[in-house]
Amino acid sequence: MKGEKISELTTNRLSVYLRCLNELDAQGEASVSSDAMARRFHMNSAQIRKDLANFGEFGTRGVGYNVKTLRDHLTSILGLDREHRVGIIGAGRLGAALADYYGFRKANFTVAAIFDSDPAKIGNNLGEVAVLDAKDFSQAARSYMIDVAVIAVPAEAAQSALDLVEKAGIKAVLNFAPVSLRASSDIKINSIDLTTSLESLSYFLASSEDAR
Amino acid sequence: MKGEKISELTTNRLSVYLRCLNELDAQGEASVSSDAMARRFHMNSAQIRKDLANFGEFGTRGVGYNVKTLRDHLTSILGLDREHRVGIIGAGRLGAALADYYGFRKANFTVAAIFDSDPAKIGNNLGEVAVLDAKDFSQAARSYMIDVAVIAVPAEAAQSALDLVEKAGIKAVLNFAPVSLRASSDIKINSIDLTTSLESLSYFLASSEDAR
Known part of the structure; x- marks a missing residue:
């Protein structure tokens, strides 16, 4: 499967x-x-077998999969055996919370630097991570070997943040700004949109009340 | 449209x-x-007209939509003109960051209380919000008039947290635990899964490297 892309839905299941x-x-x-595994984690056993067969993983009849071997194999397929270096753009509340986010370390993502354009923030540290000037992004991205950018700026600043990322040649982006972004097709942007999630819950509650 | 449900994709577009x-x-x-609007925010104008026509909103030819009127109408459709009261389960890093999350207030969600089972945390405050004992969840949910639960506990504790929520009669849940949850069909669960997002970026980078 080297070099051959599998679908987002499949990689999401591999994560699980x-x-x-x-x-x-x-x-x-x-x-x-x-x-x-299917019973215990509420999944479909045929789907599990199909997904893993893609990667040449076949359980032994009557025994199943070896837990450690399969774990190491999935870790390698997902690229989690290599360190990724993260640059967070935006040193506000969200950026600060993310700088300290345990899930990054757990997935082998190291927060290398945080960027902001506010002179009051530049030069400070958030935890152990330095806040750098956003205008030096390209150069800092090279020297800190950043390969993943996190956009944690307000909606109106998100597109310019992405433009910086694109100029720096970074190909993987986690976007927290609630806005749709334009980028060239070789960049992968995963968006986390809390506002839309909240508003869909609010709609659900409002429409349930109306229905009563 | 009162009482009539529209699709999640449509409400997500209304949010945008x-x-x-x-x-x-x-x-x-x-x-x-x-x-x-379509040009400016990179959307499809026919889709905008279709979505809004669902709600009896027809722009005036040559003028368009009245910005304030349409905004107030969408606010009301999405139920954002009513306050929602949030109970956060889990007073760890994520729970603490969420207790202070500006996006809740902006969407008219008030964090009313945080719950944990760790005696060292119970009785403290996170910002202005009290940390209560998770075993009193049902009673506190009533007295604090909580109608939205946020699950911010580790994966292995998430199902028991959801069971508490279900027993308390709360129908809307925002889940941050990276695990699939079982609930009765009248509960709406929106999940935010940062780990899966990170791992899909990692896979993208790994498979691009392999392809080179």
């Missing part, structure tokens, strides 16, 4: 399998069948 | 339109055509 395997390993389980 | 209208209003624009 990996978490299950980490949990099973922590509990001292040496092997697991697709059926047991 | 609302943000655009807020931006236009802040810039002093009194009216906007679907074409101008």
Whole structure:
């Protein structure tokens, strides 16, 4: 499968399998069948077998998959055995919370630097990470070997932040600004939109009240 | 449209339109055509007209939509003119960051209380919000009039947190735990999964490297 792209939905499922395997390993389980994994984590066992067969992983009949071997294999497929270096753009509340976000470290993502254009913030530290001037982004991205950018600026500043990222040649972006962004097709942008999630809950509650 | 459910994709687009209208209003624009809105915010003008026609909103030919009127209408459709009261389960890093999250207030969501089962945390305050004992969730949910629960606990504790929420009769949930949850069908769960987003970026970078 080297170099061959699999779908986003499949990689998302691989992420979930990996978490299950980490949990099973922590509990001292040496092997697991697709059926047991499906039951335990509310998934579909045929789907599990199909997804893993893509990668040449075939469980042993009556025994299942070896937990550690499969975990290491998925870790490598997802690229989680290599360190990624993150530059966060925006040193506001969200940027500060993310600088300290445990999930980054757990996924082998190291926050290397934070960028802002506010002179009052530049030169400070957030935790152990320095706040740098956003206008030096390209140069700093090279010297800090940043390969993932996190956009944590207000909606109206997000497109210019992405333009900086694109100029610096960074190809992977996690976007928290609630706005749709334009980028060239070789950049992957994953967006996390809390506002839309909240507003859809609000709509759900409002329409349920109206229905009563 | 009262009581009649529209799709999640449509409400998500209404959220985006609302943000655009807020931006236009802040810039002093009194009216906007679907074409101008589409150009400016990279959307499809026919889609905008279709979505808004669902709600009896028809722009005036040559003038467009009245920005303030349409904004107020969308605010009401999305239920954002009513206050929602949030209970956060989990007083760890993420819970603490969310207790202080500006986006809640902006969407008319008030964080009423935070719950945890750690005796060292119970009784403290996070910002202005008290940390209560998770075992009193049902009673506190009633007295604090909580109608939205936020699950900010580790994956292995998420299902029990959701069980508490369900017992308390709360119907809207924002879940940050990276795990699939079982609930009865009248509960709406929106999940925000940062880990999966990160791992999909990691896979993208790994597979691009392999392809080179």
